Amino acid sequence: MGDFNYRKVDWKTKHNKEYGSCLSDSDGQQLIDILHEAGAEQLITFPTREHNTLDLFITTLPGQFVNIQSPDRLSDHDIIEANFKCTLPRKKVPKRTCFQYSRGNYNQMRSDARKFTKEKYFNGHHNTRSVEDNWGIVNNFIGETLNFNVLAKT
Template sequence: MFEKNIKSDEGRGLLMYVDSNLEATEITMKTEFQENLFIKVKLNQNDKLLVGLIYRTPSNSSKEYNDKLVNLMSEATDMGYSHILIMGDFNYPEINWETWNTKGDRPNSTENKFLEALQDNFLYQHTTKPTRWRGADTPHTLDLLITNEEEMISNLEYMSPLGKSDHCVLSFDFNCYVNIKRAPKIANLYNHGNYKEFIQELNKIDWHNKLNAENSIDKNWNYFLTILKELESRFVPTKTMTQIGKKRNVFPIDKKTRELIRRKNILSKKNYN
């Protein structure tokens, strides 16, 4: 997990979760844009991925603030990464991402300057449908997915908001090659345990004295647990398990809840279709 401004009152705060099997490191950008979080991820051979998370507040329309964002985008592309993924709430409601232009003739607007920065750095922006809506408000595309190659994003889905948020959840696949080194999982084969000797060892222990009534419950429990684990390691064989394929339904959600989530996503999509 990587975070920025979560424990402070500065800005909105950024949070990024990364699979523990990936080799990821946080990096500090030179451009002093208030809310940005960048990490690098090692890919196959000499390839490396730069992942950025950005929040641009709509309450600051100063030229200096927006110039820093433009400079940050340029800095990211100049760092020599083979793969770039920059995400976040950029709050540019006036940009039409299907045509890559803005309303009216304002070449010096912050929106046009941002579009020019993406084009000058040969970056692609993948979200084209509204990502934020509330009540009778006009839906807007505020949350962006920016890469340095057009084919890096696939299977993009606009899902229902999380909790009471008015921003949709973006689900997508990022296409790259990476060797994921998963730690082997050791499974206990309880059905092959030698429980005859297990019980014999348990019977040798003077439980009356070991689990003394004068001891705290925690102390007695920890002693019992230590003995149990030690005997388990001696009399229950283990096997190294290798995960094949991708797990489905990792979280213990029942069928009814999954159906409600599916229904919520369907109803949510009607807001912008």
């Protein structure tokens, strides 16, 4: 934050306020280039002294500042006031399924696997399917037999 006298800059468009054209280096283009390279933004877009924006508020976290305003005129420049959001939203932890393998019905899983290989996998079509299709069938079987034969907690 500070008092920068870049009177010719229109901070909304980043052009020359008087002519609407590009700025020269002496008018503030160098400052705008530095801000752009640093990923920073100037947040004050309203006049802070007469019709000029002289008090700048430069930050790399523009989304963290809300309700930027100038409440009173206590000096020759307006005082800048802003609320800083310093809390991050809580991330929701996704629900997970944990299998209790020690309590699995492995005899039934072996029986299901024998039946699966005879009836669904090696049924004369395994050489005509693509590798992805074969993997999808095997993967689907493994998921189904786990869900049916092994207890799980969420």
